[in-house]
Amino acid sequence: MTCIVDNDVVLAQTLEGPLSAQIERFARWAREEGYAFPTRRRKVMLAACFSRWLGQQAVSIRRVSSAHAARYLRSRAHHVKIQSEDAGTLRQFLDFLRRQAVVPAKKIPPPQLTPVEQALHAFERYLRDERMLAEVTIIYYVSFVRGFLAHRFGDGPVRLSRLCAADVVRFVQRQAPCLHLLTIRNAKFGKTRLIPLHPSTRRVLADYLERRNRHWARRSVSSYVFVSNWGNQLDGGEIHRTFYALSRQIGLRGPSDSHGPRLHDMRHRFAGMTLLRWYRSGKDVEQKLPFLSAYLGHVHVGDTYW
Numbered sequence: 001m002t003c004i005v006d007n008d009v010v011l012a013q014t015l016e017g018p019l020s021a022q023i024e025r026f027a028r029w030a031r032e033e034g035y036a037f038p039t040r041r042r043k044v045m046l047a048a049c050f051s052r053w054l055g056q057q058a059v060s061i062r063r064v065s066s067a068h069a070a071r072y073l074r075s076r077a078h079h080v081k082i083q084s085e086d087a088g089t090l091r092q093f094l095d096f097l098r099r100q101a102v103v104p105a106k107k108i109p110p111p112q113l114t115p116v117e118q119a120l121h122a123f124e125r126y127l128r129d130e131r132m133l134a135e136v137t138i139i140y141y142v143s144f145v146r147g148f149l150a151h152r153f154g155d156g157p158v159r160l161s162r163l164c165a166a167d168v169v170r171f172v173q174r175q176a177p178c179l180h181l182l183t184i185r186n187a188k189f190g191k192t193r194l195i196p197l198h199p200s201t202r203r204v205l206a207d208y209l210e211r212r213n214r215h216w217a218r219r220s221v222s223s224y225v226f227v228s229n230w231g232n233q234l235d236g237g238e239i240h241r242t243f244y245a246l247s248r249q250i251g252l253r254g255p256s257d258s259h260g261p262r263l264h265d266m267r268h269r270f271a272g273m274t275l276l277r278w279y280r281s282g283k284d285v286e287q288k289l290p291f292l293s294a295y296l297g298h299v300h301v302g303d304t305y306w
Contacts, residue, residue, distance in 0.1 A: 006031060009044045017051030018061040018099070023143070026096055046086060047093045065102045066094060115158040116149045140294060147171075195295070239263070271296060 003011045006027035015023050026047050030040045053072045054064060069090040073082060097103045113121070120142055127138045148160055148171050182197050197205070212227070221231040228234055243263050247253040255259035274292055278285045 003048075005044050005048075007301050011045060011048055013048075013052070015048055015051065017053070017055030018059065018064065019047070019051035019054065019102075022100070022102055023048050023051065023098070026093060029096060042083070042085075043089050043092070046089050050093070059104065062104060064094070064097070066091070066106065069094060074252060090132070114155060116146065116155075118151060119158045119160070120146055120148060124165070135290065214295060 003014045004022075005011060005015075005024055009027055014022075018102055021043060023251070027040065027044045030043050035043065050069065050072050053075065054068060057068075059068060069087075070277065073086060073090070076082060076086075094103065094106075124138060124142050124147060127133050127141060133141070148168070151171055152163065152167055184193050208222050209225070212221075212225075216227075216231060220233065221227055222233050224233045226234050228238075240263065244253065244260070248255055248257075272290065275285060278288055
């Protein structure tokens, strides 16, 4: 004896089982969600068959759970071919019934945090409550530290007292080629930062490092990337004087000018041009400003406003 559900879905058998009274409502929900008729018919048919099977197994409506859906699909597989979306359809049906308070809510056990996740939660609270960093910065830091701790401790206990600088250096060296990151130590306010590099910058740096290694092979040289002709750390004053000389050579400064562009102005221009591009392209600048703040290394997004 056929059965018509929601005026257009025709089933070969009448509705049976503990969930039979809910099939019509589920069919109506599927139609309102915009499912095409063939998909909607498949969902209704599977829900009806599941309800009939529950009745045959003498399962009461208050005992229905996801485990029964899994058992039903294993049983069904002995008679007909299971479709790839069938498991998802039954999950959808059970979620619908839970929202209607027809079957008990799914019990979700409290998550068992791994030692790495426990350490990350503490680190995230520190960044948010004590450092008061921007949310986008916290997300970036936690993601990177998660990779480091997993690499160093695996699934074992996290013993921070055993960490040393060499562990961090080795991890960054291994990750840098994949992430295309540059580590800057003792930056503004003494912070260490990781910043992404443009492909053109990576090519220039790779060429420089190759020539640097070749030039200083078998000779003592500073651990700093950029060194003087004597292999020592570059002097900050000399860097600025070299920039001033180059500025005069290319016309950014007059031969006798005492004022003009500074190296730090490149940072300001980058920030200004980024905002200008966002405005011109119709971006929500207020929403994107935390990203610029994190890239510039600002502790508070308010610092980027000014």
